[in-house]
Amino acid sequence: MVGRFLALALLSILNVACADTVAPKSTYESTMISLTGVLIEGGVECQLFQANDGREYTLMGDLKGLKNGDKVQLSGEEAEVSFCMQGKTLSVKVISKVK
Amino acid sequence: MQTINKQSSGLNLLMRVVALAGLVFISAGAYATGSGPAFKINAAHVPGEVLVKFRSLPGQASDAAAAHAAIGGQTMDILPVINAHRIRGTRNQSAEALMQAYAKRAGVEYAEPNYIYTTQVVPNDPRFAEMWGLNNIGQTGGTADADVDGPEAWDKKTGSTAVTVAIIDTGVAYNHADLAANMWLNLGEIAGNGIDDDGNGYVDDVRGWDFANNDNNPVDDQGHGTHTAGTVGAVGNNATGVTGVAWQVKIMPLKFLTASGAGSSLGAARAILYASAMGAKISNNSWGGGAYSQTIENAIATANQRGMLFVVAAGNSNANNDTTSSYPCNSPQPNVLCVAATDHNDNKASFSSYGAKNVDLGAPGVSILSTVPTGTCGLCASSGYRFLNGTSMSTPHVAGAAALVLAQFPNFTPVDIKNRLMQTVDPVPSLTGRTVTGGRLNVNRALTIAATATPITVVARGTPVNGIYPIMVVRIDGNVVGTFNVNSSVFADYALSVNVAAATAHAIDIVFTNDGFAAPEDRNLIVQSLRVNATAFLPGTAGVTYDRGEGNAAFDGVDVLAGQEGMWWSGALRFTIPSNAF
Numbered sequence: 001m002v003g004r005f006l007a008l009a010l011l012s013i014l015n016v017a018c019a020d021t022v023a024p025k026s027t028y029e030s031t032m033i034s035l036t037g038v039l040i041e042g043g044v045e046c047q048l049f050q051a052n053d054g055r056e057y058t059l060m061g062d063l064k065g066l067k068n069g070d071k072v073q074l075s076g077e078e079a080e081v082s083f084c085m086q087g088k089t090l091s092v093k094v095i096s097k098v099k
Numbered sequence: 100m101q102t103i104n105k106q107s108s109g110l111n112l113l114m115r116v117v118a119l120a121g122l123v124f125i126s127a128g129a130y131a132t133g134s135g136p137a138f139k140i141n142a143a144h145v146p147g148e149v150l151v152k153f154r155s156l157p158g159q160a161s162d163a164a165a166a167h168a169a170i171g172g173q174t175m176d177i178l179p180v181i182n183a184h185r186i187r188g189t190r191n192q193s194a195e196a197l198m199q200a201y202a203k204r205a206g207v208e209y210a211e212p213n214y215i216y217t218t219q220v221v222p223n224d225p226r227f228a229e230m231w232g233l234n235n236i237g238q239t240g241g242t243a244d245a246d247v248d249g250p251e252a253w254d255k256k257t258g259s260t261a262v263t264v265a266i267i268d269t270g271v272a273y274n275h276a277d278l279a280a281n282m283w284l285n286l287g288e289i290a291g292n293g294i295d296d297d298g299n300g301y302v303d304d305v306r307g308w309d310f311a312n313n314d315n316n317p318v319d320d321q322g323h324g325t326h327t328a329g330t331v332g333a334v335g336n337n338a339t340g341v342t343g344v345a346w347q348v349k350i351m352p353l354k355f356l357t358a359s360g361a362g363s364s365l366g367a368a369r370a371i372l373y374a375s376a377m378g379a380k381i382s383n384n385s386w387g388g389g390a391y392s393q394t395i396e397n398a399i400a401t402a403n404q405r406g407m408l409f410v411v412a413a414g415n416s417n418a419n420n421d422t423t424s425s426y427p428c429n430s431p432q433p434n435v436l437c438v439a440a441t442d443h444n445d446n447k448a449s450f451s452s453y454g455a456k457n458v459d460l461g462a463p464g465v466s467i468l469s470t471v472p473t474g475t476c477g478l479c480a481s482s483g484y485r486f487l488n489g490t491s492m493s494t495p496h497v498a499g500a501a502a503l504v505l506a507q508f509p510n511f512t513p514v515d516i517k518n519r520l521m522q523t524v525d526p527v528p529s530l531t532g533r534t535v536t537g538g539r540l541n542v543n544r545a546l547t548i549a550a551t552a553t554p555i556t557v558v559a560r561g562t563p564v565n566g567i568y569p570i571m572v573v574r575i576d577g578n579v580v581g582t583f584n585v586n587s588s589v590f591a592d593y594a595l596s597v598n599v600a601a602a603t604a605h606a607i608d609i610v611f612t613n614d615g616f617a618a619p620e621d622r623n624l625i626v627q628s629l630r631v632n633a634t635a636f637l638p639g640t641a642g643v644t645y646d647r648g649e650g651n652a653a654f655d656g657v658d659v660l661a662g663q664e665g666m667w668w669s670g671a672l673r674f675t676i677p678s679n680a681f
Contacts (some may be wrong), residue, residue, distance in 0.1 A: 044415035044450040045323075045489040046360070061359035062477075079361035081388035083268070083323050083491050085414040085425070086450070089388075091361040 033090070034075040036098065041068050046084035049074070058084035061092035073098045140195055144212035146598050147552070148175075149197045152183045152208040162206025170200040185213065191552055191596040219250035220257070222336040222346065224277075226484065230341060231443045232463025232496060239466065241443025245527075247462065247496055248543035249344065252503060255546040257335060258347035259506035264331050264498055265374035265382040265407075267367065268324030269360060270317045271352035272472040273306055275325060275483060277333045277340040283307065283349040285377065299376065308373055310355040310366040317352040321360055322471040322478025324352065326487055327385045329470030330495035332502065340484055341468055344499025344542060345506070351379050356386060358476065368398035371409070375402035380505055380513070383498035384411040384427065385491030391426045399427060403434040408513040410498040412490035413439045413452040420454035429457045434513035436501075436520065440464025440493040441539050445527040451490055453533035459521055461530045462500075462540040464493030500542040507546050510604060515678050518602050520545050551601040553681055556594040557609055558627040561585035567613070569624040574608040575599060590627050604678045607631070610671040626672060631680045642675045 037051035039059075046058035049072070059074075060082055066072055076090035153162050163184060167173055171192065176185040188197050194212050201210040221227065221234070231239045233249035263283050273282045283306075287297030290305045301308050307317040319325045328350050335346025353374055355366035367386070374382050382402070399409050409432065414425045420437075428437040437458045440448035442465040447453060451464065466486050472479045478487070501516050511519070523545040524538025531537040561569040563586075573581040573595065581595040599605055611624040629636045636643065 045487070045491055060361050077361075079388070080363050080390070081356075081367060081386050082361045083356060083386045083489075084360065085387045085412055085452075085490065086416045089361065091357075091359050 032075060032077050032093070034073070036073045037071070039063075039066055039068050039070050039072060043084075044086055046082070046086065046089065048086070049090070056087055058082075058086045058089045059092050059095075060084060060089055062095075063092065064095055066095065066097060071098050072096065140198075140212045142212070142214055144194055144214050147192065147194055147197070148185065148187050148213045149194055149201065149210050150183050150213050151186050151201045151210045152181065154206050154208045162204060166201060166204050166206065169204075170197070172197060172201070220253040221250050222253070222342045223338050224333075224335065224340055224342045225338070226341050226468060229468050232467055233342070233344065235443055239443050242445060245441070245443055245445040245539075247344070247500065247540045249342075251543035252500075252546050253335075253346070255543070256503050256507045258332070258343075258345035258503060260347050260349055261509070262345070262381070262502045262505045263349040263351050263377075263379045264345075264502050265351040265353055265370070265379035266324050266328045266331065267353045267355060267370045267374065267382055267384050268319075268327055268386065269321035269356040269358070270309065270319035270324050270354035271307075271328045271350060272319045272325040272470070273317075273350075273352055275329075275470050275472065277337070277470050277483070278325070278328060278350065280334045280337070281332045281343070281348055281350050283351040283379075299373075301373070307352040308354070308370070310353065310369045310373075311357045311362060312354075317354040319352075319354070319472050320358040320476050321356065322476050322480075322485075323356070323360060323385070323491065324354065325471050326467075326469045326478065326485070327383050327491060327495040327498075328352070329484075330467065330492060331383055331499040333470055341470065344496055345502040348499070348502045348506075351377065360477070362386070364392040364394050368392075368394045371395070371398040371402050371407075375405040375407040379407055381408045381410065381498055381501045381516075383495050384409060385489075385494045387412060387414055387425055387428060391424065391429075395427055396430060396432070399430055399432045399435060403432050403513060406513060407434065408501055408516050409435045410494055410501060411435060411437050412494040413437050413454070413458045415450045415489055415491075416452050417450050418452045420452050420457040425452055425454075425457070428452075429454075434517065436460075436497060436517045438462050438490060438494045438497045438540075439530065439534055440488075440490045441527065441529070442466075445525075445529060445539060447529040447533060448488070448490075448493075450488070451493075453530070455532055455535065458534045459517075460497070460524050460534055460536045460538055460540055461527070462493035462496035464488065464490050464496075467492035469495075497540055500540055500545055503542060504545050508603065511678075515602070515604070518678070522602055523547070551598065551681070552596050553599050553601075554594065554596050554630075554632060555580075555607065556592050556630040557583070558590050558592055558630070559583075559585050559609075560587055560590045560625050560627075562588060562623040562625075564622040567622065569611055569622050570613045571624055572608075572610040572612055574610060576605055577608075585624055590625075599681060601681050602678050603681060605676050605681065607674045607676055608671045609674070629674050631676050634680045636674050636676065636680075638672055642677070644673045644675075645670065 035051040040050050042048045049057050074095040076092040079089040079091045082089045171190040172186045174184045198210045235246035237243045288305045295302045303315045309317045332343035332345045332348035333341050335342035353370040355370045356362040439458050439461040440451040441461040448465050471485050473483045521536045524536045525541045526538045568586040571583045571585050580597045583593045
């Protein structure tokens with residue numbers, strides 16, 4: 001019974017997705033990502049972060065008092081819209097200082 | 100409140116009152132007989148108008164009549180005692196030309212411009228001196244007057260509680276001492292009764308709505324929204340903290356960004372729809388993301404249909420929005436006004452995004468002092484105030500200016516407000532080629548009616564009775580600007596040129612004054628069309644109403660039929676001419 005319900009639910013979701021005819025202009029997808037890097041200067045309305053792979057993000061949320069120059073490990077979700085308006089923005093869920 | 104004078108030191112209140120009456124007489128700048136060739140008046144003055152005093156010549160009457168006939172001028176007023184004439188040309192002459200012409204005549208003692216004097220209104224808010232964006236006197240080491248001319252603007256308008264600005268952001272600290280008196284309340288809702296009294300789909304939404312948490316408490320738990328709200332409309336002249344661009348306004352707090360500052364397209368769209376449905380005519384949107392959202396786009400389009408201006412930040416990436424899309428700044432909707440940031444030297448802020456096609460104008464956005472909550476949150480401060488940078492801060496300067504424009508011109512559409520703000524910027528080199536206007540907001544100029552000589556032509560014919568033709572009077576916004584004897588039984592042009600505010604809607608009345616309304620006094624005035632600049636407007640079409648003169652003075656449209664061109668009784672046609680015709 002539960003299996004049938006889940007199967008129907010899955011079919012329903014797929015059906016909705018297939019029936020969606022809105023032009024796919026929005027590229028936003030909320031995904032949780034984990035990164036290691038350093039907090040850097042240059043953020044205007046939000047703290048700027050540079051990951052070890054060179055990508056930069058502005059950060060939102062509670063940064064636990066960490067400041068520019070601190071090496072950090074963080075997990076967060078890419079924000080759909082925010083007031084940072086400076087590149088991609090991560091809504092930080094977890095952040096900690098690393099050596 | 101105190102007043103200071105910037106343009107003319109020593110001008111006292113009495114002089115100001117006299118100036119407002121249109122009759123100011125000072126000797127400086129008068130054009131004496133025998134002055135040199137063509138010149139330009141460098142101070143603000145009434146266009147096409149001069150003040151002239153005629154000498155009393157021995158054994159002769161005043162030279163006024165002869166001078167008027169020779170030059171083409173007419174006396175509009177005479178200041179008693181001094182016996183100075185306020186004169187306008189009958190041939191659309193400039194003030195300079197009139198001054199030169201009258202000054203050459205022996206019977207003229209002096210001729211001078213009718214100068215315009217202004218005062219500046221400075222609020223008593225103790226931290227106003229730190230608000231360089233509103234009044235830059237170099238207090239932060241910047242360039243004096245690299246500001247939006249707040250004090251000059253407040254001499255004309257300080258706001259209106261009839262104008263509501265939605266703050267679509269992290270919420271607003273609605274109990275803040277510098278904001279509380281300007282907060283919007285939903286009078287259609289009864290607080291705490293658990294009922295959607297006004298039927299708008301939201302229960303007990305007395306203060307607005309929190310779309311981030313889906314409740315009726317849009318209080319700010321981050322601080323960003325409160326900062327933007329303060330720039331738009333912190334209570335002015337209340338001896339507390341700071342002042343907004345608009346001293347009096349209604350701030351509608353709509354929260355869709357969470358305490359961490361992020362939000363969704365759906366939440367933004369809901370807030371936009373709520374604001375426009377609940378009477379906000381302006382919204383401040385200090386947020387963005389980059390990705391286009393059809394849902395937000397549809398909400399902005401709906402807001403446009405409902406008459407709401409959407410003021411939005413350009414972004415903080417120092418990017419060219421023409422090549423790197425920034426949304427919703429780049430929305431093509433006509434009610435979208437996108438704002439870059441400038442510093443205290445009128446430089447583009449180093450971080451500010453720009454775009455000659457997509458970013459409309461600049462406004463102060465560096466080291467901006469405004470309100471924040473006093474509790475514990477991301478941008479909270481125990482003082483209730485803090486300085487911030489960003490296009491988030493420049494955007495509410497423009498939203499506040501829009502509120503003042505709407506207070507001054509209540510019939511303006513969103514596009515009218517947008518055009519007015521864009522057409523009255525101060526050009527600054529740092530924004531040339533980087534914004535649509537190439538300029539920075541100037542609120543004072545946005546409130547100032549810039550008179551432009553506008554050709555107006557009535558195409559009409561008359562049928563006489565007892566040899567008497569109809570007399571046609573032309574009024575603009577209630578003021579008589581021309582009187583014609585329509586002495587032709589075939590259609591002819593009756594033309595005049597009038598200085599009227601550009602980019603502003605005006606009502607033009609064509610009034611038939613001498614019909615008599617009794618047989619055999621049954622002469623007719625037939626109006627074929629009215630032309631404003633190059634645009635023709637026809638009786639019997641939309642925007643044209645008729646008062647047949649039955650005494651109620653109402654332009655009620657009685658007796659107007661499609662294609663009707665005549666006025667068979669005494670009465671008037673009113674042409675409501677849209678702003679884009681001027």
